[in-house]
Amino acid sequence: MRIDVVTIFPEYLEPLRAALLGKAVDKGLISVDVHDLRDWTHDVHKAVDDSPYGGGPGMVMKPQVWGEALDAVCAGETPRLVVPTPAGRPFTQRLAHEYAAEPRLVFACGRYEGIDQRVVDDASRRMRVDEVSIGDYVLVGGEVAVLVMVEAVVRLLPGVLGNPASAAQDSFSDGLLEGPSYTRPEVWRDLAVPEVLRSGNHRLIDRWRRDQALRRTLERRPDLLDALPEGALDKHDRKL
Numbered sequence: 001m002r003i004d005v006v007t008i009f010p011e012y013l014e015p016l017r018a019a020l021l022g023k024a025v026d027k028g029l030i031s032v033d034v035h036d037l038r039d040w041t042h043d044v045h046k047a048v049d050d051s052p053y054g055g056g057p058g059m060v061m062k063p064q065v066w067g068e069a070l071d072a073v074c075a076g077e078t079p080r081l082v083v084p085t086p087a088g089r090p091f092t093q094r095l096a097h098e099y100a101a102e103p104r105l106v107f108a109c110g111r112y113e114g115i116d117q118r119v120v121d122d123a124s125r126r127m128r129v130d131e132v133s134i135g136d137y138v139l140v141g142g143e144v145a146v147l148v149m150v151e152a153v154v155r156l157l158p159g160v161l162g163n164p165a166s167a168a169q170d171s172f173s174d175g176l177l178e179g180p181s182y183t184r185p186e187v188w189r190d191l192a193v194p195e196v197l198r199s200g201n202h203r204l205i206d207r208w209r210r211d212q213a214l215r216r217t218l219e220r221r222p223d224l225l226d227a228l229p230e231g232a233l234d235k236h237d238r239k240l
């Protein structure tokens, strides 16, 4: 997978070259190119924003600069363009899986009050564009959201995680939150590991883990239960 990020703060994206993501780059599983939006300005001040039409606080990012940047970065290809914004559709594990199947992703990091809408409208004439939110809160810019999304996507790629089963047992992989996890010691500050996990009975262990996931989901994210496909809960599940 090829990943491009356009930003006015390239240094914000340095974590994409660290740890698990850095290893994925070293293994050649992904390529990451970060582009400074100001490279496509033509004035001495390298201006990337201007006052909003209709008035109001803050500044809006200029369409001319973004248009030239995306023309250059996407030249000749039609990658999927992702624009992080609090006004976007939710970024979910399902969307992460969808993005993991893409050969190329381009992320456009807005700042200030956002990017002139015509940049998205123009790009949508040539490629698939998603305006996506990582949560119901407002960040200073899109860069942190890109770090979140890239990590969520890249970890799903074959060869990135040491144990591919990890991604298969993620929270949300079966539509539920993941239940609690434990490791040694068996008792820690008078708190014991649940006995079933030490029983060696994998049928009981699987059942216990499913029950824990259902209980945690019901308690913390009942909306996820409502979204489960018909038949996802068996008769035992429904007794909980």
Ligand SMILES: NC(=O)c1ccno1
Pocket (backbone or CB within 6 Å): 084, 085, 086, 132, 133, 134, 135, 136, 137, 138, 139, 140, 141, 142, 145
């Ligand atoms: N909530 C978000 O995804 C976001 C992106 C930029 N600012 O907020």
